[in-house]
Amino acid sequence: MRLILLGPPGAGKGTQSKRLMQRYDIPQLSTGDMLRAAVAAGTPIGLKAKAVMDAGQLVSDDIVIGIVSDRVEEPDARRGFILDGFPRTVAQAEALDRMLNGKGLALDAVIELKVDQAGLVDRILTRAAETKARGEAVRADDDPEVFKTRLAAYNRDTAVVAPYYQARGQLTGIDGSKPIDEVTGEIIRVLEKVDA
Template identity: 40%
Template sequence: MRIVLVGPPGAGKGTQAAYLAKNLAIPHISTGDLFRANISQGTPLGVEAKSYMDAGNLVPDSVTIGMAEDRMEQADAAGGFLLDGFPRNLGQAEALDEYLKAKNLTLDAVLDLEVPEDEVVKRIAGRRICRNDSSHVFHAEYNKPKAEGVCDVCGGDLYQRDDDREETVRKRLEVYHTETEPIIDYYKEQGLVVTIPALGKVEEVTERSMAALQRGK
Protein backbone atom coordinates (compact mmCIF):
# COMPACT_ATOMS: atom_id res chain seq x y z
CA MET A 1 0.00 0.00 0.00
CA ARG A 2 1.02 3.59 -0.62
CA ILE A 3 -0.19 5.86 2.14
CA VAL A 4 0.21 9.51 3.15
CA LEU A 5 -0.22 10.33 6.85
CA VAL A 6 -1.30 13.88 7.76
CA GLY A 7 -2.34 15.64 10.94
CA PRO A 8 -1.42 18.62 13.10
CA PRO A 9 1.66 18.78 15.34
CA GLY A 10 1.02 16.64 18.41
CA ALA A 11 -1.40 14.29 16.64
CA GLY A 12 0.99 11.37 17.13
CA LYS A 13 1.92 10.93 13.47
CA GLY A 14 5.39 9.54 14.15
CA THR A 15 4.11 6.97 16.64
CA GLN A 16 1.21 5.91 14.42
CA ALA A 17 3.43 5.78 11.34
CA ALA A 18 5.82 3.36 13.03
CA TYR A 19 3.00 1.04 14.13
CA LEU A 20 1.18 1.14 10.80
CA ALA A 21 4.34 0.60 8.75
CA LYS A 22 5.19 -2.44 10.86
CA ASN A 23 1.66 -3.87 10.58
CA LEU A 24 1.59 -3.31 6.82
CA ALA A 25 5.21 -4.41 6.25
CA ILE A 26 6.10 -1.23 4.35
CA PRO A 27 8.82 1.36 5.08
CA HIS A 28 8.02 4.44 7.15
CA ILE A 29 9.42 7.42 5.24
CA SER A 30 9.57 10.57 7.37
CA THR A 31 10.85 13.96 6.29
CA GLY A 32 13.00 14.24 9.40
CA ASP A 33 14.71 10.91 8.68
CA LEU A 34 15.25 11.90 5.04
CA PHE A 35 17.02 15.11 6.03
CA ARG A 36 19.15 13.44 8.69
CA ALA A 37 20.18 10.59 6.37
CA ASN A 38 21.05 12.83 3.42
CA ILE A 39 22.98 15.32 5.54
CA SER A 40 24.90 12.65 7.49
CA GLN A 41 25.77 10.78 4.26
CA GLY A 42 26.81 13.98 2.50
CA THR A 43 24.61 13.39 -0.55
CA PRO A 44 24.32 16.27 -3.05
CA LEU A 45 20.79 16.95 -1.80
CA GLY A 46 21.99 16.74 1.80
CA VAL A 47 24.80 19.23 1.13
CA GLU A 48 22.34 21.58 -0.56
CA ALA A 49 19.82 21.27 2.29
CA LYS A 50 22.53 21.93 4.90
CA SER A 51 23.67 25.08 3.10
CA TYR A 52 20.17 26.53 3.39
CA MET A 53 19.76 25.41 6.99
CA ASP A 54 23.14 26.78 8.05
CA ALA A 55 22.17 30.14 6.58
CA GLY A 56 18.92 30.07 8.54
CA ASN A 57 16.81 29.74 5.39
CA LEU A 58 13.97 27.37 4.53
CA VAL A 59 14.95 24.39 2.40
CA PRO A 60 13.24 24.70 -1.02
CA ASP A 61 10.52 22.22 -1.96
CA SER A 62 12.66 20.97 -4.83
CA VAL A 63 15.25 19.59 -2.38
CA THR A 64 12.66 17.91 -0.16
CA ILE A 65 10.90 16.44 -3.19
CA GLY A 66 14.21 15.13 -4.54
CA MET A 67 14.99 13.40 -1.24
CA ALA A 68 11.53 11.82 -1.09
CA GLU A 69 11.72 10.57 -4.68
CA ASP A 70 15.18 9.07 -4.10
CA ARG A 71 13.86 7.24 -1.03
CA MET A 72 10.79 5.92 -2.86
CA GLU A 73 13.13 4.51 -5.52
CA GLN A 74 14.82 2.20 -3.00
CA ALA A 75 14.08 -1.51 -3.21
CA ASP A 76 12.23 -1.79 0.11
CA ALA A 77 9.64 0.75 -1.11
CA ALA A 78 8.78 -1.22 -4.26
CA GLY A 79 5.75 -2.78 -2.61
CA GLY A 80 4.54 0.39 -0.95
CA PHE A 81 5.43 2.99 1.68
CA LEU A 82 3.99 5.25 4.35
CA LEU A 83 4.86 8.94 3.96
CA ASP A 84 5.01 10.97 7.18
CA GLY A 85 5.60 14.73 6.86
CA PHE A 86 5.62 14.65 3.07
CA PRO A 87 3.88 16.16 1.24
CA ARG A 88 3.44 19.17 3.54
CA ASN A 89 2.02 21.65 1.02
CA LEU A 90 0.15 21.68 -2.29
CA GLY A 91 3.30 22.00 -4.39
CA GLN A 92 4.76 18.87 -2.83
CA ALA A 93 1.44 17.01 -3.20
CA GLU A 94 1.30 17.85 -6.90
CA ALA A 95 4.94 16.77 -7.32
CA LEU A 96 4.17 13.45 -5.60
CA ASP A 97 1.24 12.88 -7.96
CA GLU A 98 3.47 13.57 -10.97
CA TYR A 99 6.13 11.18 -9.67
CA LEU A 100 3.61 8.39 -9.07
CA LYS A 101 1.91 8.95 -12.43
CA ALA A 102 5.27 8.66 -14.20
CA LYS A 103 5.78 5.32 -12.44
CA ASN A 104 2.21 4.21 -13.25
CA LEU A 105 1.47 4.09 -9.51
CA THR A 106 -1.24 5.62 -7.31
CA LEU A 107 -1.83 6.38 -3.64
CA ASP A 108 -4.16 4.02 -1.79
CA ALA A 109 -5.15 6.35 1.04
CA VAL A 110 -4.46 9.58 2.88
CA LEU A 111 -4.99 9.10 6.62
CA ASP A 112 -5.93 12.34 8.36
CA LEU A 113 -5.34 12.10 12.11
CA GLU A 114 -7.92 14.39 13.69
CA VAL A 115 -7.22 15.95 17.09
CA PRO A 116 -8.95 19.01 18.62
CA GLU A 117 -6.66 22.04 18.69
CA ASP A 118 -6.88 22.49 22.47
CA GLU A 119 -5.80 18.86 22.91
CA VAL A 120 -2.81 19.42 20.61
CA VAL A 121 -1.72 22.40 22.73
CA LYS A 122 -2.20 20.40 25.94
CA ARG A 123 -0.20 17.44 24.60
CA ILE A 124 2.78 19.48 23.43
CA ALA A 125 2.87 22.26 26.05
CA GLY A 126 2.72 19.67 28.83
CA ARG A 127 5.87 17.84 27.70
CA ARG A 128 8.87 17.90 30.00
CA ILE A 129 12.29 16.66 28.86
CA CYS A 130 15.23 15.47 30.97
CA ARG A 131 18.32 17.67 30.62
CA ASN A 132 20.55 14.61 31.01
CA ASP A 133 18.83 12.44 28.40
CA SER A 134 16.25 13.79 25.93
CA SER A 135 14.78 10.29 25.51
CA HIS A 136 13.38 10.59 29.06
CA VAL A 137 10.09 12.37 28.38
CA PHE A 138 7.33 13.14 30.86
CA HIS A 139 4.07 15.06 30.76
CA ALA A 140 2.64 17.50 33.27
CA GLU A 141 -0.76 15.75 33.09
CA TYR A 142 -0.54 12.41 31.26
CA ASN A 143 2.79 11.05 32.52
CA LYS A 144 3.78 12.92 35.67
CA PRO A 145 7.19 12.28 37.27
CA LYS A 146 7.11 11.02 40.86
CA ALA A 147 8.74 14.25 42.03
CA GLU A 148 7.88 17.46 40.22
CA GLY A 149 10.69 18.65 37.96
CA VAL A 150 12.83 15.53 38.54
CA CYS A 151 13.42 12.69 36.06
CA ASP A 152 12.29 9.30 37.43
CA VAL A 153 15.01 7.52 35.47
CA CYS A 154 18.21 9.42 36.30
CA GLY A 155 17.26 12.24 38.67
CA GLY A 156 18.03 14.94 36.12
CA ASP A 157 16.20 18.25 35.88
CA LEU A 158 13.08 18.31 33.71
CA TYR A 159 12.45 21.33 31.50
CA GLN A 160 10.09 22.60 28.82
CA ARG A 161 11.64 23.12 25.38
CA ASP A 162 11.07 26.50 23.77
CA ASP A 163 9.37 24.71 20.84
CA ASP A 164 6.87 23.23 23.29
CA ARG A 165 5.68 26.52 24.82
CA GLU A 166 2.02 27.28 24.18
CA GLU A 167 2.62 30.41 22.08
CA THR A 168 5.07 28.49 19.86
CA VAL A 169 2.69 25.55 19.51
CA ARG A 170 -0.12 27.87 18.39
CA LYS A 171 2.20 29.42 15.78
CA ARG A 172 3.07 25.93 14.52
CA LEU A 173 -0.65 25.19 14.26
CA GLU A 174 -1.16 28.37 12.22
CA VAL A 175 1.52 27.19 9.78
CA TYR A 176 -0.17 23.78 9.60
CA HIS A 177 -3.56 25.36 8.85
CA THR A 178 -2.05 27.59 6.16
CA GLU A 179 0.40 25.22 4.46
CA THR A 180 -0.65 21.63 5.09
CA GLU A 181 -4.42 21.58 5.59
CA PRO A 182 -5.07 22.53 1.93
CA ILE A 183 -3.62 19.17 0.84
CA ILE A 184 -6.46 17.43 2.69
CA ASP A 185 -9.00 19.12 0.41
CA TYR A 186 -6.75 18.34 -2.56
CA TYR A 187 -6.81 14.64 -1.73
CA LYS A 188 -10.52 14.68 -0.82
CA GLU A 189 -11.21 15.63 -4.42
CA GLN A 190 -9.43 12.40 -5.37
CA GLY A 191 -11.50 10.38 -2.89
CA LEU A 192 -8.43 9.35 -0.90
CA VAL A 193 -8.92 10.92 2.54
CA VAL A 194 -9.89 8.80 5.54
CA THR A 195 -10.36 10.80 8.74
CA ILE A 196 -9.19 8.97 11.87
CA PRO A 197 -10.16 10.25 15.34
CA ALA A 198 -6.76 10.31 17.06
CA LEU A 199 -7.85 10.63 20.68
CA GLY A 200 -7.35 7.64 22.94
CA LYS A 201 -4.65 5.04 23.41
CA VAL A 202 -2.03 4.55 20.70
CA GLU A 203 -3.24 1.00 20.05
CA GLU A 204 -6.85 2.18 19.63
CA VAL A 205 -5.87 4.77 17.03
CA THR A 206 -3.80 2.17 15.16
CA GLU A 207 -6.76 -0.25 15.18
CA ARG A 208 -9.04 2.47 13.75
CA SER A 209 -6.51 3.21 11.02
CA MET A 210 -6.00 -0.44 10.10
CA ALA A 211 -9.77 -1.04 10.01
CA ALA A 212 -10.26 1.98 7.74
CA LEU A 213 -7.54 0.76 5.38
CA GLN A 214 -9.08 -2.71 5.25
CA ARG A 215 -12.49 -1.24 4.40
CA GLY A 216 -10.90 0.80 1.65
CA LYS A 217 -9.43 -2.22 -0.12
Protein backbone atom coordinates (compact mmCIF):
# COMPACT_ATOMS: atom_id res chain seq x y z
CA MET A 1 0.00 0.00 0.00
CA ARG A 2 1.72 3.17 -1.23
CA LEU A 3 -0.11 6.35 -0.38
CA ILE A 4 0.17 10.07 0.12
CA LEU A 5 -1.73 11.95 2.82
CA LEU A 6 -2.38 15.59 1.92
CA GLY A 7 -3.98 18.36 3.94
CA PRO A 8 -3.10 21.52 5.81
CA PRO A 9 -1.18 21.44 9.08
CA GLY A 10 -3.46 20.37 11.91
CA ALA A 11 -5.74 18.32 9.62
CA GLY A 12 -4.81 15.05 11.35
CA LYS A 13 -2.30 13.57 8.91
CA GLY A 14 0.08 12.50 11.69
CA THR A 15 -2.68 10.88 13.73
CA GLN A 16 -4.04 8.98 10.73
CA SER A 17 -0.55 7.98 9.57
CA LYS A 18 0.12 6.30 12.94
CA ARG A 19 -3.10 4.30 12.65
CA LEU A 20 -2.41 3.27 9.04
CA MET A 21 1.17 2.27 9.89
CA GLN A 22 -0.13 -0.17 12.49
CA ARG A 23 -2.94 -1.52 10.34
CA TYR A 24 -0.90 -2.10 7.18
CA ASP A 25 2.55 -2.61 8.77
CA ILE A 26 4.10 0.07 6.57
CA PRO A 27 6.33 3.01 7.52
CA GLN A 28 5.44 6.68 7.44
CA LEU A 29 8.13 8.43 5.45
CA SER A 30 8.89 11.92 6.71
CA THR A 31 11.29 13.78 4.43
CA GLY A 32 12.79 15.57 7.45
CA ASP A 33 13.46 12.28 9.25
CA MET A 34 14.84 10.69 6.07
CA LEU A 35 17.12 13.67 5.45
CA ARG A 36 18.52 13.53 8.99
CA ALA A 37 19.00 9.74 8.73
CA ALA A 38 20.79 10.00 5.36
CA VAL A 39 23.11 12.70 6.72
CA ALA A 40 23.82 10.66 9.88
CA ALA A 41 24.47 7.50 7.83
CA GLY A 42 26.83 9.37 5.51
CA THR A 43 25.15 8.02 2.35
CA PRO A 44 26.21 9.67 -0.93
CA ILE A 45 22.93 11.60 -1.12
CA GLY A 46 23.18 12.36 2.63
CA LEU A 47 26.64 13.89 2.15
CA LYS A 48 25.26 16.07 -0.67
CA ALA A 49 22.38 17.17 1.57
CA LYS A 50 24.75 17.90 4.46
CA ALA A 51 26.91 20.15 2.29
CA VAL A 52 23.84 22.12 1.17
CA MET A 53 22.44 22.40 4.72
CA ASP A 54 25.84 23.37 6.15
CA ALA A 55 25.90 26.23 3.62
CA GLY A 56 22.54 27.37 5.04
CA GLN A 57 20.63 26.58 1.86
CA LEU A 58 17.45 24.62 1.20
CA VAL A 59 17.89 21.07 -0.03
CA SER A 60 16.94 20.77 -3.71
CA ASP A 61 14.08 18.64 -5.02
CA ASP A 62 16.67 16.34 -6.65
CA ILE A 63 18.27 15.61 -3.30
CA VAL A 64 14.91 15.08 -1.59
CA ILE A 65 13.77 12.72 -4.36
CA GLY A 66 17.10 10.88 -4.10
CA ILE A 67 16.56 10.38 -0.38
CA VAL A 68 12.96 9.19 -0.92
CA SER A 69 14.21 6.90 -3.71
CA ASP A 70 16.77 5.29 -1.39
CA ARG A 71 14.26 5.01 1.46
CA VAL A 72 11.51 3.21 -0.50
CA GLU A 73 14.01 0.45 -1.28
CA GLU A 74 14.61 -0.38 2.38
CA PRO A 75 13.06 -3.68 3.57
CA ASP A 76 10.34 -2.13 5.75
CA ALA A 77 9.00 -0.12 2.79
CA ARG A 78 8.69 -3.06 0.39
CA ARG A 79 5.06 -3.63 1.43
CA GLY A 80 4.33 0.06 0.98
CA PHE A 81 4.66 3.40 2.70
CA ILE A 82 2.85 6.59 3.68
CA LEU A 83 4.18 9.92 2.48
CA ASP A 84 3.10 12.74 4.80
CA GLY A 85 4.37 16.23 4.05
CA PHE A 86 5.72 15.23 0.66
CA PRO A 87 5.37 16.13 -2.15
CA ARG A 88 5.04 19.83 -1.25
CA THR A 89 5.05 21.19 -4.82
CA VAL A 90 3.86 20.09 -8.25
CA ALA A 91 7.51 19.77 -9.34
CA GLN A 92 8.10 17.34 -6.45
CA ALA A 93 4.92 15.40 -7.37
CA GLU A 94 6.11 15.08 -10.96
CA ALA A 95 9.58 13.98 -9.82
CA LEU A 96 8.03 11.46 -7.43
CA ASP A 97 5.96 9.99 -10.27
CA ARG A 98 9.06 9.67 -12.47
CA MET A 99 11.08 8.06 -9.67
CA LEU A 100 8.35 5.54 -8.82
CA ASN A 101 7.78 4.72 -12.51
CA GLY A 102 11.51 4.09 -12.86
CA LYS A 103 11.22 1.48 -10.10
CA GLY A 104 8.09 -0.08 -11.58
CA LEU A 105 6.02 1.25 -8.67
CA ALA A 106 2.90 3.41 -8.51
CA LEU A 107 0.88 5.16 -5.84
CA ASP A 108 -2.19 3.25 -4.68
CA ALA A 109 -3.97 6.29 -3.27
CA VAL A 110 -3.67 10.01 -2.64
CA ILE A 111 -5.95 11.08 0.19
CA GLU A 112 -6.63 14.69 1.09
CA LEU A 113 -7.94 15.44 4.56
CA LYS A 114 -10.26 18.39 4.00
CA VAL A 115 -10.90 20.68 6.94
CA ASP A 116 -12.35 24.11 7.54
CA GLN A 117 -9.21 26.19 7.82
CA ALA A 118 -10.93 28.84 9.94
CA GLY A 119 -11.47 26.19 12.60
CA LEU A 120 -7.91 24.87 12.48
CA VAL A 121 -6.49 27.52 14.82
CA ASP A 122 -9.12 26.57 17.43
CA ARG A 123 -8.25 22.91 16.88
CA ILE A 124 -4.55 23.65 17.47
CA LEU A 125 -5.33 25.65 20.64
CA THR A 126 -7.40 22.73 21.94
CA ARG A 127 -4.62 20.25 21.09
CA ALA A 128 -2.06 22.42 22.93
CA ALA A 129 -4.34 22.73 25.99
CA GLU A 130 -4.95 18.96 26.09
CA THR A 131 -1.22 18.27 25.76
CA LYS A 132 -0.47 20.68 28.67
CA ALA A 133 -3.22 19.08 30.77
CA ARG A 134 -1.55 15.68 30.30
CA GLY A 135 1.70 17.22 31.54
CA GLU A 136 3.40 16.75 28.17
CA ALA A 137 5.47 19.28 26.23
CA VAL A 138 3.49 21.30 23.69
CA ARG A 139 4.77 21.10 20.12
CA ALA A 140 6.51 24.33 19.04
CA ASP A 141 4.36 24.40 15.92
CA ASP A 142 1.20 24.44 18.07
CA ASP A 143 1.82 28.10 18.89
CA PRO A 144 -1.04 29.99 17.15
CA GLU A 145 1.26 32.47 15.39
CA VAL A 146 3.66 29.76 14.23
CA PHE A 147 0.68 27.73 13.09
CA LYS A 148 -0.78 30.64 11.08
CA THR A 149 2.59 31.02 9.32
CA ARG A 150 2.65 27.29 8.51
CA LEU A 151 -0.92 27.43 7.22
CA ALA A 152 -0.11 30.42 4.99
CA ALA A 153 2.92 28.54 3.60
CA TYR A 154 0.75 25.49 2.94
CA ASN A 155 -1.84 27.55 1.06
CA ARG A 156 0.85 29.33 -0.93
CA ASP A 157 3.00 26.34 -1.86
CA THR A 158 1.43 22.97 -1.17
CA ALA A 159 -2.31 23.32 -1.76
CA VAL A 160 -1.57 23.11 -5.52
CA VAL A 161 -0.52 19.45 -5.16
CA ALA A 162 -4.11 18.22 -4.60
CA PRO A 163 -5.36 19.55 -7.98
CA TYR A 164 -2.36 17.85 -9.66
CA TYR A 165 -3.50 14.45 -8.35
CA GLN A 166 -7.18 15.34 -8.93
CA ALA A 167 -6.44 15.91 -12.63
CA ARG A 168 -4.80 12.47 -12.77
CA GLY A 169 -7.85 10.81 -11.15
CA GLN A 170 -5.84 9.74 -8.10
CA LEU A 171 -7.23 12.05 -5.40
CA THR A 172 -9.86 11.14 -2.83
CA GLY A 173 -11.06 13.85 -0.46
CA ILE A 174 -12.15 12.94 3.07
CA ASP A 175 -13.72 15.22 5.66
CA GLY A 176 -10.94 15.49 8.22
CA SER A 177 -13.10 17.41 10.69
CA LYS A 178 -15.09 14.30 11.62
CA PRO A 179 -14.15 12.31 14.75
CA ILE A 180 -10.78 10.56 14.42
CA ASP A 181 -12.26 7.04 14.29
CA GLU A 182 -14.67 8.04 11.50
CA VAL A 183 -11.85 9.57 9.45
CA THR A 184 -9.80 6.39 9.91
CA GLY A 185 -12.78 4.29 8.81
CA GLU A 186 -13.27 6.36 5.66
CA ILE A 187 -9.57 6.12 4.76
CA ILE A 188 -9.63 2.34 5.23
CA ARG A 189 -12.73 2.05 2.99
CA VAL A 190 -10.88 3.95 0.26
CA LEU A 191 -7.79 1.75 0.64
CA GLU A 192 -9.86 -1.47 0.66
CA LYS A 193 -11.33 -0.50 -2.74
CA VAL A 194 -7.80 0.01 -4.08
CA ASP A 195 -6.61 -3.29 -2.59
CA ALA A 196 -9.60 -5.27 -3.90
